[in-house]
Amino acid sequence: MKGSEALLKALEKEGVEVIFGHPGGAIMPVYDALYDSPIRHILVRHEQGGVHAATAYARASGRVGVVMATSGPGALNLVTGLADAYMDSTPVVAITGNVPRTLIGTDAFQEADVTGVTMPITKHNYLVQEVNDIPRVVREAFHIASTGRPGPVLIDLPKDVQLSEFTGSFDVELDLPGYKPTTKGHPKQIERALDALEQAERPILMVGGGAQHAHGELLAFAERTGIPVITTLMGLGAFPGNHPLWLGMPGMHGTVAANRAIHHADVILAIGLRFDDRVTGKVSRFAPHAHTIIHVDIDPAEIGKLVRTHIPIVGDARLVLKEMLKGAKPLRLASWWRELEEWRTRYPLRWKPRPHLQAPEVIRAFAEATGGHAIVTTGVGQHQMFAAQYFPVARPRSFITSGGLGAMGVGLPFAIGAKVARPEELVIDFDGDGSFQMTLQELATLVKYRLDVKVVILNNGYLGMVRQWQDLFHAKRYSEVYLADSNPDFARLAEAYGLKGIRVERKEDLMKGVEAVLSADGPVVAEFKVYHEEGVFPMIPAGGAAEDMILEHPAEREEVEA
Amino acid sequence: MRHVISVLVQDHPRVLNRITGLFARRGFNLESLAVGTTHVPGLSRISLVVSGDDRTLEQVEKQLNRLIEVLKVTDHSEPHVERELALVKVHVAGVEERLAVKDIQEAFRARVVDVAQKSLILELTGDSKKIDSFIEALRPYGILEVMRTGAVAMSRGERTLKVREKREAV
Numbered sequence A: 001m002k003g004s005e006a007l008l009k010a011l012e013k014e015g016v017e018v019i020f021g022h023p024g025g026a027i028m029p030v031y032d033a034l035y036d037s038p039i040r041h042i043l044v045r046h047e048q049g050g051v052h053a054a055t056a057y058a059r060a061s062g063r064v065g066v067v068m069a070t071s072g073p074g075a076l077n078l079v080t081g082l083a084d085a086y087m088d089s090t091p092v093v094a095i096t097g098n099v100p101r102t103l104i105g106t107d108a109f110q111e112a113d114v115t116g117v118t119m120p121i122t123k124h125n126y127l128v129q130e131v132n133d134i135p136r137v138v139r140e141a142f143h144i145a146s147t148g149r150p151g152p153v154l155i156d157l158p159k160d161v162q163l164s165e166f167t168g169s170f171d172v173e174l175d176l177p178g179y180k181p182t183t184k185g186h187p188k189q190i191e192r193a194l195d196a197l198e199q200a201e202r203p204i205l206m207v208g209g210g211a212q213h214a215h216g217e218l219l220a221f222a223e224r225t226g227i228p229v230i231t232t233l234m235g236l237g238a239f240p241g242n243h244p245l246w247l248g249m250p251g252m253h254g255t256v257a258a259n260r261a262i263h264h265a266d267v268i269l270a271i272g273l274r275f276d277d278r279v280t281g282k283v284s285r286f287a288p289h290a291h292t293i294i295h296v297d298i299d300p301a302e303i304g305k306l307v308r309t310h311i312p313i314v315g316d317a318r319l320v321l322k323e324m325l326k327g328a329k330p331l332r333l334a335s336w337w338r339e340l341e342e343w344r345t346r347y348p349l350r351w352k353p354r355p356h357l358q359a360p361e362v363i364r365a366f367a368e369a370t371g372g373h374a375i376v377t378t379g380v381g382q383h384q385m386f387a388a389q390y391f392p393v394a395r396p397r398s399f400i401t402s403g404g405l406g407a408m409g410v411g412l413p414f415a416i417g418a419k420v421a422r423p424e425e426l427v428i429d430f431d432g433d434g435s436f437q438m439t440l441q442e443l444a445t446l447v448k449y450r451l452d453v454k455v456v457i458l459n460n461g462y463l464g465m466v467r468q469w470q471d472l473f474h475a476k477r478y479s480e481v482y483l484a485d486s487n488p489d490f491a492r493l494a495e496a497y498g499l500k501g502i503r504v505e506r507k508e509d510l511m512k513g514v515e516a517v518l519s520a521d522g523p524v525v526a527e528f529k530v531y532h533e534e535g536v537f538p539m540i541p542a543g544g545a546a547e548d549m550i551l552e553h554p555a556e557r558e559e560v561e562a
Numbered sequence B: 001m002r003h004v005i006s007v008l009v010q011d012h013p014r015v016l017n018r019i020t021g022l023f024a025r026r027g028f029n030l031e032s033l034a035v036g037t038t039h040v041p042g043l044s045r046i047s048l049v050v051s052g053d054d055r056t057l058e059q060v061e062k063q064l065n066r067l068i069e070v071l072k073v074t075d076h077s078e079p080h081v082e083r084e085l086a087l088v089k090v091h092v093a094g095v096e097e098r099l100a101v102k103d104i105q106e107a108f109r110a111r112v113v114d115v116a117q118k119s120l121i122l123e124l125t126g127d128s129k130k131i132d133s134f135i136e137a138l139r140p141y142g143i144l145e146v147m148r149t150g151a152v153a154m155s156r157g158e159r160t161l162k163v164r165e166k167r168e169a170v
C-alpha cells in the first residue's frame, strides 16, 4: 500500500464520506487512490470554494469537513477559508500536497511553506515526513479539529511520502499530552452561576456559535427559567428565531430590544461566544449595569480576554447547560419582561417603505414563504445583515455565514457545502452582487453535482456596506464602490452555466419571484434588483455603545420630523 | 511588570515558530527567549521574559496553553533562580585599561575566556540586572560585541515543571 492509499484508508476510518477539492501535481497520488475509494469527491472550481464548502458542510452537519488541494498555489488558495474556519471555530481538516521532501526549502516549482503560512490561521498543522506517521497524524488532526474549541487543522503531505510504501499500522492511540480540553464545568462555579441568576432582576442569556450543538438544552433552560435570549450572528438558530423568549441579535446591527437588554442587564449569562467587537461595541461601555457576567466557554483563553468575567465556567456548552438545568428554577421576571416587551413592540425591525423593491422585504418574503425552515447562507455586506435580521431561522445549524473574518465570497460555496451535508433541506444563499462575484465560478459545481441550491442575489449595484459607511462617515464620497455599470446580467450568466436564471425588478413582482425561486425544480440564480441606496439599521457606529444606536438614516429622520 | 515564564514543550519542528508567532500575532511583548533540551527525551524547556499587566500575562499563559505541543506553563512568581549568560568582547587599548577591566571582572566574578592583543572576551552568569550593570561598567572601555542568552529560570525547592497527568480523553 502506498502512502496515498493509507491516507484515504485513515480518512475512511474517521468516517469521512466526502472531500471537497481540486487536484494538481503534488497531490496526484492521492487523487489516483481516490479513483478506487468509496469516499466521494466534489470537484470545485477554485480551492477557496472547496474550503468554504467544507466549512459549511461541517457547520451544517456537526461533522468534520474535509478539503484537499495541491501544493503551492492550490494550498495558498485555502488561506481565506482556513482563516474563516479558524475565526468561526469550525472543524475542518485540510489536506495539501507538497513537493518531495528533497525539494522542500529549495523554492521548487509550486513550492510554498504552507505550514508556515497557515500557522496563525489553523488550530494546528502538520508536515508529514514519515509515511508510517499518516494514520497517527490523521487521527490527531480529526481529534484536534473536532474537540475542545473546534478549528481547522492542516496536513501537508510531500509527494514522495504519498508514493512511499506504507508498512505501519492503523491502530493508533491518541497521545497528545499537551491537549486535554476541559469539557465539564466546575460544579462550584455552576452553583454560583445559578445563585446569581436567581438573585437577578434583569438577567439575560447571550448565546454564540459555540452553543449551536446545545440547542436542546438551551431551549429547555430558557423555558424553565423564562430568561430572555439573545443570539449573536454565529448563534442564530441555536435558539429558535420564532420563540417568544428571543430578543434577536445584539451588536452593531442588532435589535433595539437586544441591545437595550444588554445595556440594562444586571446578570449576563454568556455561552459559547467571544465578545467580538461587533457585538460589544466599545468594551468599556459594554453592559455597564451588569454586576455579574457569567461566561461559559470551552476555550479558557476566551474567558476574560475582552470582558471582565465574574463567574468563569470552562466547559462544553451542552454539558454545562445540562448541569445547570438540574438546578434551574423559574425566575421572577415579570417587570423585566414588561420593559423588554415595550422595547420590542416599540422598536421592531423595520425598513423605510419606498417605491422600489427593497432587500429587507425580499428576505422577509422568503422567510414568510418558508416559515424559517431553510438553511440560509450569505455573502458579506448589507445583505448578510438583512438576512440575519429578517430571516429568523427556526432550527440550529441553519444560518451559515462568515462571522469573524467577514469574508466576501463565502455565500455560494457555503450553500454547496450545506446542501451536500443536508441534501433534504432547502438551501438559500442570500448574496450581494459584489460578494457573489468573488466565487461565482462555483456555479459550475452546482451544475456538475445537480445541487439544488437557490442563489438569491440582492443586487443594489454597489458594494453596499462600504457605500453605507461612505454615506454616513465620509460625506457621501462614494469612492470605488459602484458596480452597476459593469455587473453581468446575472440571470443570463446563470443560463450560460446551464442553470435557471430569474430576474425580478419591480416591487409588484416580488411574490411571483419568490414563488418562482422556491418552486423551481433544481438550482436557480435569482437576481432581485433592489433599491440602490438602502442602509442597514439599527446601527451602532463602530466603537460606539448601545446608547449611540441610530434607528434610521440621519437625513431621512430629519425628513420625517420636518 | 516583568515576568519570567517557563514553558515545557514537545520538541517538534516549528514549535518555537509557533510560540514566537503567537507573541507577534497577539501583540505580546517578548523581551527574551531561551530554549534547550531537558533530561526527558523529546521535551524541551523554554524560558520567556515578558512584560505586561496581569491581564496580558493571563492571556500569554492561556494562549501558550492553547498550543497543542505545550505541556505546561508556569509564571515564576514564587521564589525562583534566574540566570543569564553573557559574553562580552571589550576593547583594551593598553596595560592600564587591561588592569581596570580586570578589576571589573573580579568585582563581578566574571571569567576571561579569550585574550587577544587589543581585546578580551569575558563571560558572566547572573541575573539579568547583574549583567546589565556589568555591561555598563565595561562600556567606557569600548564594548566590541555582546552576546546574551536571555534569562533561564527554575523554581526553588520541591516545585518542578512536570508533565500533566493524563486526564480523561475527550
Ligand SMILES: Cc1ncc(C[n+]2csc(CCOP(=O)(O)OP(=O)(O)O)c2C)c(N)n1
Binding pocket: A379, A380, A381, A382, A383, A384, A406, A407, A408, A409, A431, A432, A433, A434, A435, A436, A458, A460, A462, A463, A464, A465, A466
Ligand atoms: C474579501 C473581502 N473583501 C472586502 C471586504 C470589505 N467589504 C465588506 S462588505 C463589502 C461590500 C459588499 O458588497 P455586496 O456583496 O454587493 O453586498 P451589499 O453590501 O451590497 O449587500 C465589502 C467590500 C470583505 N468583507 N471581504
